[in-house]
Amino acid sequence: MKIAPLGGPLITKTTVTAAILTVLMAGLILYRFVFGLGAVTNLNNGYPFGLWIVYDLVIGTAFACGGYGMALLVYVLNKGEYHALVRPALLASMFGYTLGGVSVIFDIGRWWNAWHIITPGWANPTSVMFEVGACITLYCLVMWIEFTPAFLEKWAPPKSRKALGKVMYVFIALGVLLPTMHQSSLGTLLVPFGFRLHPLWQTHLLPPLFLISALCMGYAMVVFEATLVSKAYRRPSEADLLARLSKYISGLLVAYLALRWGGLAVEGKLALAFDSGGLSTMFLFENLLFALPILLLSSDKGRRNPQTLFIAAVCMLLAGSLYRLDAFLLATDRPGWHYFPAIGEILVSVGIVAVEVLAYVVFVKMLPVLEVADEGGPVLHTVKRADLAATTQE
Amino acid sequence: MNDDSLTAIETKLGLSRRSFMQFCTAMAATMGLPKGADAEIAQAIASPHRPPVIWLHFQECTGCTESLLRADHPTLDALILDVISLDYHETLFAAAGHQAEAARKASMAANKGKYVLIVEGAIPVKDGGIYCKIGGQTALDMVKECAAGAAAVIAIGSCAAWGGMPSTGPNPTGSTGVPEIIKDKPVVTIPGCPASPYNLLSTVVHFLTFGKLPELDEKGRPKFAYSRLIHENCERRAHFDAGRFAQEFGDEGHRKGFCLYKLGCKGPETYANCPSILFGDVGSGSWPVGTGHPCIGCSEQGIGFTKPIHALAEPKYILPPVSYPRIVEEQGQGVSVASAAVVAGIAGAALGAGVVMGRNLGKDKDDKSTGKD
Numbered sequence: 035m036k037i038a039p040l041g042g043p044l045i046t047k048t049t050v051t052a053a054i055l056t057v058l059m060a061g062l063i064l065y066r067f068v069f070g071l072g073a074v075t076n077l078n079n080g081y082p083f084g085l086w087i088v089y090d091l092v093i094g095t096a097f098a099c100g101g102y103g104m105a106l107l108v109y110v111l112n113k114g115e116y117h118a119l120v121r122p123a124l125l126a127s128m129f130g131y132t133l134g135g136v137s138v139i140f141d142i143g144r145w146w147n148a149w150h151i152i153t154p155g156w157a158n159p160t161s162v163m164f165e166v167g168a169c170i171t172l173y174c175l176v177m178w179i180e181f182t183p184a185f186l187e188k189w190a191p192p193k194s195r196k197a198l199g200k201v202m203y204v205f206i207a208l209g210v211l212l213p214t215m216h217q218s219s220l221g222t223l224l225v226p227f228g229f230r231l232h233p234l235w236q237t238h239l240l241p242p243l244f245l246i247s248a249l250c251m252g253y254a255m256v257v258f259e260a261t262l263v264s265k266a267y268r269r270p271s272e273a274d275l276l277a278r279l280s281k282y283i284s285g286l287l288v289a290y291l292a293l294r295w296g297g298l299a300v301e302g303k304l305a306l307a308f309d310s311g312g313l314s315t316m317f318l319f320e321n322l323l324f325a326l327p328i329l330l331l332s333s334d335k336g337r338r339n340p341q342t343l344f345i346a347a348v349c350m351l352l353a354g355s356l357y358r359l360d361a362f363l364l365a366t367d368r369p370g371w372h373y374f375p376a377i378g379e380i381l382v383s384v385g386i387v388a389v390e391v392l393a394y395v396v397f398v399k400m401l402p403v404l405e406v407a408d409e410g411g412p413v414l415h416t417v418k419r420a421d422l423a424a425t426t427q428e
Numbered sequence: 429m430n431d432d433s434l435t436a437i438e439t440k441l442g443l444s445r446r447s448f449m450q451f452c453t454a455m456a457a458t459m460g461l462p463k464g465a466d467a468e469i470a471q472a473i474a475s476p477h478r479p480p481v482i483w484l485h486f487q488e489c490t491g492c493t494e495s496l497l498r499a500d501h502p503t504l505d506a507l508i509l510d511v512i513s514l515d516y517h518e519t520l521f522a523a524a525g526h527q528a529e530a531a532r533k534a535s536m537a538a539n540k541g542k543y544v545l546i547v548e549g550a551i552p553v554k555d556g557g558i559y560c561k562i563g564g565q566t567a568l569d570m571v572k573e574c575a576a577g578a579a580a581v582i583a584i585g586s587c588a589a590w591g592g593m594p595s596t597g598p599n600p601t602g603s604t605g606v607p608e609i610i611k612d613k614p615v616v617t618i619p620g621c622p623a624s625p626y627n628l629l630s631t632v633v634h635f636l637t638f639g640k641l642p643e644l645d646e647k648g649r650p651k652f653a654y655s656r657l658i659h660e661n662c663e664r665r666a667h668f669d670a671g672r673f674a675q676e677f678g679d680e681g682h683r684k685g686f687c688l689y690k691l692g693c694k695g696p697e698t699y700a701n702c703p704s705i706l707f708g709d710v711g712s713g714s715w716p717v718g719t720g721h722p723c724i725g726c727s728e729q730g731i732g733f734t735k736p737i738h739a740l741a742e743p744k745y746i747l748p749p750v751s752y753p754r755i756v757e758e759q760g761q762g763v764s765v766a767s768a769a770v771v772a773g774i775a776g777a778a779l780g781a782g783v784v785m786g787r788n789l790g791k792d793k794d795d796k797s798t799g800k801d
Contacts, residue, residue: 076767078760261789341789348782372760377767384774 037121037402039188040267044396052392059385062378063140071143074378080371081363083141085379088362090137090386092220093355095170098130099252100259101177102213106249107282109206116275118405121184122263123256125403128177129390135170137386162222169216176208184401217248224361232365234306234317239297240361246290247354250324253283254350261344263404277337280346284331287350291324316360323353436474448473458705459630459642459652472637473511479636480535480543482574483517486560486567487594487603488549491622492585493519496629498708512632515543518562529563536577544635545578546628547571547606550587550594554602568609575610580635582616583607583648584628589617590647590729597734607648616641617648619700621726621733626705627653647729649699658695658723659746661703663713664688671752677720688717689748692738694725696746 066074077084100123107113108120139148150156151167158164180202186195221244224231237243257279260272298304308314327346336342363373375383398404438445449470456466485493514520515535521528535543549567552559557568565573575581583606586592594603607615618627631650634642642650659665667673667687674682674691682691689696695703695717702723707715716723722738725731731741 076760078758080759262785265785265788341786344786344789370759372762374761374763374767375771376764377770380767380770380774 036406037118037404038406039402040399040404040406042267042399044399046395049392049395052388052395055381055385055388056392059382059388062382062385066140066378066382067145071141074376074382076373076376076379078371078373080368081373083362084373085375085383086137086141088359089383091134091141092358092362094130094134094137094386095220096217096248096251096354096358097255097351098127098134099213099217099248100124100256101127101180101252102210102217103249103252104256105206105209107279110210116279118272119256119260119275119279121181121403122259122398123252124177124181125184125397126255126259126390126394127252128174128181129393131170131177132174133386133389135174137382138167138170140382162219162226165219166216166223169212169219173209173212173216176205176212179205180209184397184403187402188400213248214245218242218245220244220248227366230367231361232306232310232313232367233301233303234298234310234313235361235365237297237301237303239293243290243293243297243357246286246293247324247357250283250286250290250350251354253279253286254327254347254354257283257343257347258351261340261347263398267398267404269404269406273338273340273343276340276343277334280331280337280343283346283350284328287324287328291321291328294321294324313360313365316356316364320353320356320360323349323356327353455630455633458626459634459650461634465637469633469637473633478511478513479579480513480515480539481517481546481632482515482532482535482543482578483546483548484567484571484574485518486547486549486551486571486588487601488585488587488592490519490548492548492620492625492628493517495622495708496625511636512544515539526563532574536574540577542579543577544580544582544632545574546582546584547588548584550591550603550605551609552594552601552603553609554600559601571606571609575606575613578613580616580641581606581610581613582618582628582631584618585623586619586621586726586729586732589619589623589649589727592619592621593733595733614641614644615648616644616650618653619649619727619729623727624653624700624702624705624707627701653701654699654727656699656701657744657746658698658700658702658717659743661701662695662717663703664717669749671749682720685720688720688722689741691722692736692740693717693722694728694731694735694741695723696741696743697731698723698725698728700727 062074071077075084075086101120104116104120104123108116138151139145142148147156151164152171157168182198183195183202186198218241221240221242224236224240227236229236257276260276263269264272295304298307306314307317310317326349330336330342330346330349336346438448443451449466452469452473453466455469459465483493516528516532518528521531523531549560551557551567551571553568557566560567562570583589587594587603588606590605590607591599591603592605594601595605605617607617616631618624618631620627627650630652631642634640634650642652645651645654647654659668662668664685664687667685668689672681672684672686674686674688676682677691682688687693702715703717706712706718713719724733724737725735725741726733
């Protein structure tokens with residue numbers, strides 16, 4: 035039982051498809067850089083945030099909270115048995131965040147000034163945008179450092195790994211702190227929307243709701259990915275681990291719903307949940323998607339069934355995405371303004387997913403990311419603390 | 429300064445102490461003087477010593493004197509007449525004829541090297557200066573005579589500063605400004621048609637307080653008043669930058685107070701502090717551009733009275749932007765069939781993949797459960 039590269043051919047149907055979509059995206063981005071946002075997107079002054087911010091950044095980084103969630107679980111709550119899930123989760127988070135961060139540059143009108151965001155003297159440290167921008171940039175860097183052992187194991191002498199191992203705890207700590215900051219700040223970003231955001235979403239609890247739902251989405255992504263990967267590469271299922279993990283997820287979902295509804299009750303807005311027309315439907319659908327996984331994962335049988343787990347994970351991913359989509363676009367009141375993503379915008383977002391898939395596949399095949407079974411032996415996920423220490427040293 | 433001297437000011441100038449101190453502070457601020465200068469100014473003005481001033485009029489309309497007298501600042505006329513000793517001023521003199529000329533000569537002799545000479549109006553030099561005479565003496569001769577014994581020479585108005593309107597071609601009398609004639613001592617020029625009375629007042633008060641002239645530029649203009657283009661501080665500047673121009677008098681842009689550049693405003697090539705201190709003490713908007721007329725560049729040689737009023741100015745260094753933001757903002761359109769189809773396609777594919785994936789997982793589990801143990 036060890037972490038090792040999976041190996042296998044790099045040119046497959048999946049990678050070729052992803053590569054084509056990536057090239058398409060690169061062309062569109064180049065076109066956008068030369069001819070401006072208007073040439074590719076449907077953005078306007080009423081809708082300066084469109085698909086690229088809402089999907090690539092806000093939803094994308096929440097999807098990429100798997101690494102954050104696993105680090106929280108393994109290193110902060112000291113649940114060493116989940117260690118096998120850390121590195122793949124970290125890898126996905128690393129790509130999710132890096133591409134989310136890069137997509138901000140696509141979305142900035144004068145993209146050549148993007149470095150101003152985090153440069154002292156140019157940056158505006160009183161802005162919540164600065165908090166999000168600086169924090170995400172820093173977190174991307176931290177994740178690449180956290181992932182460095184995988185590169186070192188492949189290419190560098192063991193000595194270098196030891197040196198890095200000594201300071202790694204700093205980056206792991208930052209890797210937990212930074213997402214806590216910016217995932218909640220993404221909620222704070224909506225506070226300045228004021229009355230333009232429907233009161234069902236404009237609540238005092240925006241930051242904790244964004245944070246908790248991001249964690250839910252992160253864990254859901256870990257489950258989703260683990261299921262997908264074990265299926266795609268015909269690896270032994272990590273169902274045992276996932277079953278235990280899903281207990282924590284249920285707890286988070288309950289906390290989210292309690293805050294969501296409790297907050298509305300305290301602010302006296304419960305009636306709005308039912309008499310806001312189309313937005314009520316969106317709100318209830320959103321909450322249904324948050325509630326459904328609790329039901330699915332309530333029994334031990336459900337938690338151990340990969341199919342149920344998969345459905346629950348998809349529900350959570352959809353729930354968090356819909357919450358963000360509603361809060362950033364659909365539940366905002368901008369009289370006279372219209373927005374629907376242009377084909378170019380959609381293709382760029384699709385391209386970003388393609389890059390993530392492509393890079394993930396290449397990385398797991400070439401670098402030690404996933405646990406592989408020793409020849410013939412069954413995979414047992416009863417890793418003890420001592421084993422964890424050993425794998426960290428490896 | 430003590431209470432006694434302030435009380436003396438009250439009686440001497442008919443000003444309350446508060447108004448007096450406000451005036452001194454305003455003077456200091458106009459000239460951009462450091463903190464504490466207001467107190468020095470107060471001291472200088474309050475002192476019983478009044479510097480004699482000789483004020484000459486030549487080829488001009490008396491507009492500078494008129495605007496100075498009509499400055500609405502509390503009893504400004506009283507201040508300027510009581511603080512300085514105006515020994516000769518053709519418009520304000522009670523005396524006339526040879527009596528007046530005698531007073532001038534007497535004052536010049538008595539205060540040689542101490543009096544301030546203020547010149548208003550251009551000086552004709554053609555044919556020996558015979559086109560402007562006072563008491564039989566040519567303007568040319570008179571200004572030379574008076575400047576010889578003056579402590580400071582101030583040329584007020586565009587006419588005295590550089591020739592102004594009388595010097596505009598064909599200029600049959602050969603009108604020129606004072607600096608062209610008085611070469612042996614610095615001449616402060618305060619151009620404008622009329623010049624802002626506060627620029628003159630500030631210069632005089634500076635001289636009174638510090639015993640020297642304020643810092644001047646290469647054309648002899650006090651830097652505190654003439655170092656910036658009108659365009660720099662113009663209240664309509666934002667419209668220029670945004671590309672909102674009045675195209676003709678009375679059009680929509682003109683009524684809305686847009687930039688007057690396209691109506692020939694000379695603000696972009698004229699140096700003066702009009703937009704900062706305004707004119708005539710009647711509140712905001714009380715200067716040409718504020719009232720909706722383009723600046724004619726009256727204070728600038730080669731522009732005022734030379735360039736046609738409605739000819740386009742040549743911006744000195746503040747240029748219009750290369751492109752302007754759109755006036756009509758596109759508000760975006762709703763869903764297009766194509767993009768909706770793409771979204772639907774992606775959603776459908778994702779759904780399909782999800783369902784297949786879920787089914788396979790179910791199958792997998794069955795395989796496993798059968799194969800297990």
